[in-house]
Amino acid sequence: MLDRRDVLKLSALGAATALSGTRAGFAQGKDKPQTRIVFLGTKGGPRVETGRSNPANLIEIGNTRIVLDCGMGVSHQLAEAHVPLTTIKYILISHHHSDHNLEYGNLVYNAWATGLSTPIHSFGPKGIEAMTKTYWELNKFDVETRISDEGRPDPRKLLIAKDIDADGVVLKTGDFTVTAFRTPHPPITDNFAYKFGTPDGTIVFSSDTDYNPKLAEFAKGADVLVHEALYAPFVDKLVERVKNGATLGKHLLESHTTTEDVGKIAAAANVKLLVLSHLVPGDIAVTDDQWIAGVRKNYPGKVIVAKDLMELKLPV
Ligand SMILES: [Zn+2]
Ligand SMILES: [Zn+2]
Numbered sequence: 001m002l003d004r005r006d007v008l009k010l011s012a013l014g015a016a017t018a019l020s021g022t023r024a025g026f027a028q029g030k031d032k033p034q035t036r037i038v039f040l041g042t043k044g045g046p047r048v049e050t051g052r053s054n055p056a057n058l059i060e061i062g063n064t065r066i067v068l069d070c071g072m073g074v075s076h077q078l079a080e081a082h083v084p085l086t087t088i089k090y091i092l093i094s095h096h097h098s099d100h101n102l103e104y105g106n107l108v109y110n111a112w113a114t115g116l117s118t119p120i121h122s123f124g125p126k127g128i129e130a131m132t133k134t135y136w137e138l139n140k141f142d143v144e145t146r147i148s149d150e151g152r153p154d155p156r157k158l159l160i161a162k163d164i165d166a167d168g169v170v171l172k173t174g175d176f177t178v179t180a181f182r183t184p185h186p187p188i189t190d191n192f193a194y195k196f197g198t199p200d201g202t203i204v205f206s207s208d209t210d211y212n213p214k215l216a217e218f219a220k221g222a223d224v225l226v227h228e229a230l231y232a233p234f235v236d237k238l239v240e241r242v243k244n245g246a247t248l249g250k251h252l253l254e255s256h257t258t259t260e261d262v263g264k265i266a267a268a269a270n271v272k273l274l275v276l277s278h279l280v281p282g283d284i285a286v287t288d289d290q291w292i293a294g295v296r297k298n299y300p301g302k303v304i305v306a307k308d309l310m311e312l313k314l315p316v
Contacts (some may be wrong), residue, residue: 073103
């Protein structure tokens with residue numbers, strides 16, 4: 001079980017720190033954009049348990065807040081990180097596995113419940129537009145009751161979804177650019193890694209992915225590469241432990257990347273800092289040293305293992 005004292009120990013590298021309750025988040029008093037990542041949920045997979053929360057990240061560039069993936073618990077983790085839900089401007093979904101989208105609609109609902117009045121734009125693989133429409137149908141009774149009974153604005157007008165169907169620029173503002181890159185996650189092909197070009201450096205999130213050397217080209221020279229990671233010795237244990245272990249083990253090996261292979265990607269991309277997140281397993285005690293040992297076989301550079309609510313400031 002991870003607590004704040006554990007998170008504080010992460011500061012060893014100097015780059016990552018735990019969130020303190022006093023930091024409101026925005027780059028107060030700075031005259032240039034300040035970029036940070038807050039790792040909200042760092043375990044891979046849909047099981048909800050104690051310890052690490054399901055996949056979700058906050059990327060903050062100046063005053064713009066982007067949530068990448070909405071695993072179960074994302075609203076609560078944002079609250080824990082002292083980020084008002086009403087300040088979210090964009091939501092990106094990497095792919096439609098439930099550990100990445102289960103709380104997508106509910107995050108926007110929760111923002112609305114706390115006073116959302118400005119639009120949130122969401123982007124994700126084909127299906128996010130349909131999912132958005134269906135979400136409001138599912139919650140029609142409550143939403144319409146609260147609009148008339150409590151005088152709230154119509155939340156359906158505050159969420160603007162857009163399907164992504166190809167690689168390329170998803171979002172471009174004066175401060176930053178977000179680029180999507182399709183990467184295989186068998187059996188899913190509508191699955192996107194995202195690159196954030198910011199004034200403080202380039203960040204790449206791998207999404208869930210099979211070992212994909214092309215991802216190293218996409219991440220070439222990035223300041224921060226956040227890559228999913230599978231601890232291979234766990235798969236053998238899993239096969240023995242759960243009823244569908246054999247099938248699940250096969251899925252894990254075919255559609256995720258072992259720590260050894262993550263090291264190959266980081267080395268080929270020559271990134272400044274590698275962060276392991278979307279950890280499988282996320283629910284048993286694999287130590288940071290164990291996570292990093294596999295990476296070290298192929299990558300000599302800086303690497304850290306993400307923890308829930310860990311903050312990483314750029315430039316690194
Ligand atoms: Zn996942
Ligand atoms: Zn997945």
